[in-house]
Amino acid sequence: MKTLEDTAVPVTAEIHPDAVLLVEDLRVTFARSGPPVHAVNGISYQLRAGQMLAIIGESGSGKSVSVRALMGLLPPSARITGSARLVGTELVGLDERSMRQIRGRDIAMVFQDPARSLNPTMSVGAQIVEAIRTHRREVRKAAAADRAVELLKLVRLPAAERRFHEYPHQLSGGMRQRVMIAIALASNPKVLIADEATTALDVTTQAQIMELLVDLQQRLGTAVVIISHDLGLAASYADEVLVMYAGRIVEQAETAALFRNVRMPYTKALLGAIPQLSTPSHSLLAVIGGQPPDLSALPPGCAFEPRCPRADEQCTVRPELTEHEPRHRYACWHPHLDADRATPPEGAVTEGEGQS
């Protein structure tokens, strides 16, 4: 079995005592008739209990694939290497039967589209009861129903007792997402992953769901990973931000530190792409000029080089992700240094008021 010492990528200087998830040099390649697609190319991070980590990046940067790999939710064409240990259990290469036990119980996921994830023919209460009993058969139906109502209250669904009997189509998008979170929490997972879970919601509901996730993370000690293309959203809620490009982490720091000192031009470009309330969230990334790289023909150098305003000859050699400053890593030959500091987005966590 692979140990930390064996991996070539020095990631996190030390393993945090509260680490619940330890990802080391995770790689995902999709086989197909043409050249393989390199969707995730060696990412490493750790997630602590009670921490909220944001994985940010343009569409196609490998965010979803990187977390689906942890949960055994990729098609058979995916080849996964590296390591991902969930409180000691290696998830990479785990057989489907063991994975089924862990999925939903220790690590749970909420997706962008709750309408599609929920069963339209079952009341929301019945679906939560089913989620509770999937992993704990011994729980009686009546007890599970009580617990389901409790969970609906926990996710602050108004009139929980009444809503318990309603069907998904009777709920708003925000309410359905609360139900999905209740289902995800049914077995009190150690890690909750929200993949673009608020993207389809209006701005007000988006904020309410994010606040709910922060509240749950703090009250239950659940480690939360939020995946979003929206850096501003991460800035407002997450403790730590991990910026992905072409399947690699290109910048990683505690949120407050990152917004004091955005170093990587790609992160800077993402910041510039923060949506105004008036622009539809889907159009915002058009602000970064050029095309995302072809993942089946990645350049040997920095993958952002063709689109980067600061690129030069040196960038044809790939810069390693390096801890250039305390707990602030970035992979860039020409970072933005203090002279051209970023303006934090509205609502960004600033020094002194950061969440712990």
Ligand SMILES: Nc1ncnc2c1ncn2[C@@H]1O[C@H](COP(=O)(O)OP(=O)(O)O)[C@@H](O)[C@H]1O
């Ligand atoms: N089943 C698959 N087969 C081949 N390529 C895939 C598959 N799933 C995802 N990809 C590719 O992996 C890349 C990363 O996808 P994804 O992780 O979904 O991006 P993100 O979540 O950051 O928008 C994309 O280029 C996508 O086309």
Ligand SMILES: [Mg+2]
């Ligand atoms: Mg995605």
